[in-house]
Amino acid sequence: GQNIDQPTEMTATEGAIVQINCTYQTSGFNGLFWYQQHAGEAPTFLSYNVLDGLEEKGRFSSFLSRSKGYSYLLLKELQMKDSASYLCAVRDLDNAGNMLTFGGGTRLMVKP
Amino acid sequence: DTEVTQTPKHLVMGMTNKKSLKCEQHMGHRAMYWYKQKAKKPPELMFVYSYEKLSINESVPSRFSPECPNSSLLNLHLHALQPEDSALYLCASSQDSGDQETQYFGPGTRLLVL
Numbered sequence: 001g002q003n004i005d006q007p008t009e010m011t012a013t014e015g016a017i018v019q020i021n022c023t024y025q026t027s028g029f030n031g032l033f034w035y036q037q038h039a040g041e042a043p044t045f046l047s048y049n050v051l052d053g054l055e056e057k058g059r060f061s062s063f064l065s066r067s068k069g070y071s072y073l074l075l076k077e078l079q080m081k082d083s084a085s086y087l088c089a090v091r092d093l094d095n096a097g098n099m100l101t102f103g104g105g106t107r108l109m110v111k112p
Numbered sequence: 113d114t115e116v117t118q119t120p121k122h123l124v125m126g127m128t129n130k131k132s133l134k135c136e137q138h139m140g141h142r143a144m145y146w147y148k149q150k151a152k153k154p155p156e157l158m159f160v161y162s163y164e165k166l167s168i169n170e171s172v173p174s175r176f177s178p179e180c181p182n183s184s185l186l187n188l189h190l191h192a193l194q195p196e197d198s199a200l201y202l203c204a205s206s207q208d209s210g211d212q213e214t215q216y217f218g219p220g221t222r223l224l225v226l
Contacts, residue, residue: 042219087154089154104154107152
């Protein structure tokens with residue numbers, strides 16, 4: 001199985017940069033996803049990492065280190081609308097199909 | 113277009129009712145998923161359909177019954193639910209159920225069981 005840990009809550013200021021960490025333990029790592037979820041809404045896909053390194057997409061970047069079982073999501077130039085939960089999800093080769101296991105999510109509050 | 117639609121948006125039902133949740137996608141995706149999400153918790157996988165066949169059932173009680181009438185539609189039939197089944201039910205789809213495929217989520221159905 002998997003064990004996925006991320007901080008429960010974070011607070012940051014509009015215009016700043018915030019880094020949300022995710023650590024995982026899995027027997028057959030096969031990719032890590034970050035999703036954004038606003039309260040009462042569906043998760044929306046942000047990024048996918050399967051190889052080590054940094055993937056950049058506009059204001060959002062995601063980093064992966066497979067040897068350390070570690071990923072982070074970096075949000076730059078924070079906007080109020082970035083207040084949401086950020087879910088780290090891992091796919092494991094030991095899981096049939098395309099099963100994702102989600103971490104508990106990090107609730108980010110952006111303040112003016 | 114990465115849209116997955118779900119109906120209804122909200123549903124209130126009694127423990128003796130029978131109701132169905134519907135999910136639809138027109139992206140040509142061949143894998144579809146049902147998740148259950150309780151407040152402030154991550155989504156938990158319930159079922160996976162791959163090429164219209166049930167491939168994964170995560171030990172879900174039989175009061176939840178999935179159905180995939182065709183490659184675009186996924187239903188979840190509900191019968192004799194319990195109040196603890198109240199949650200947000202999310203449908204997702206992906207190109208197929210193999211590697212490297214991103215799952216796209218619908219807006220969810222918020223279910224309240226009285």
